[in-house]
Amino acid sequence: MRTLAARLTTYYCRRNPVRNSQPRNFSTYNGRDELSLEQDAERKIGWLLKLIFAGTATCIAYNIMPYMGDNLLQQSVSLLTVKDPLFKRMGASRLAQFAIDDERRMKIVEMGGAQELVNMLVDAKDDRTRKEALKALSALSPSGAHQLKVGEC
Template sequence: MRGLVAARFSSYLCRRKPANVRSRQCSSSSYERDFQFLIYTCFSGFPDERAMEEEAERKIGWLFKLIFAGTATVVGYSIFPYLGDNLIQQSVSLLGVKDPLFKRMGASRLTRFATDDERRMKIVEMGGAQKLVEMLGAAKDDPTRKEALNAIVAIARSDEAAGALHSAGAISVIIDTPTSEDAEIEKYKAKLLKRFRDVKEI
């Protein structure tokens, strides 16, 4: 009788063991998940806090960028007039160099500077108009003539500057410029002659 009871009890324990193992496994797995979440929140912070920190950092970054841009703009407006005058003077000086490459560089820079009447007259006052006419008259190649004519076209958009170019002898120099196969050179010449006629009529 005792043997029968012992056998049944042993059989009962054997049947219960897998359930206990599964329960322990589930319990262990649950503990592991809780522990991992705790570690994650300790080092990473809660999702809402992390998002708030990122948003704050982004706004602070934009604030610094705006401050820097504003400061750079103010400084630029304060310094550029003096810097621009120096660059114009340097460009005019390049027109007097013997090397045609430097002459072309100077003329090209003056073309870019001559964006309004004030700057065009600044170029005239610094002797740029006279030197461009001399550069055109002394040019031995089409690239140099082209840059000189292009710069003269840019400066001549101002009536007063066009008058200064006329006084510097631009018309006679343009007429004496050899005919070129470069269509742009011929276009510049025709445009300038028309411009000087219009200014003269005014």
């Protein structure tokens, strides 16, 4: 049976088959070039979408933050009345950051922040809490040119 199959194969297949020759491409199309172009376009569109998102988030935050100001000031002043020195330091640090102009300084004083900072300075048991209270009081002082720098004490 094998001999018959071998004879038939040689009878019907007299020519040698073509062995894995390179295909002839007469066009300049290359799949890798198209893939790299697509990846480049996706990367640029991704950056564009990220920039649009960051710009939108910045715009929204810029418009919402003024409405949160009074509430954050009140929370910062109320942090000064807590017994934990860490929360007191956090409240004093916030007040020092908020006191950037005369209007906000007056608002902090009207809410009782200056008196609470003085009480915190008197009642504090560690130096870090006293130092943070002193920084906040220095930021609340009306004279910007003669502010006391706490690091020099």
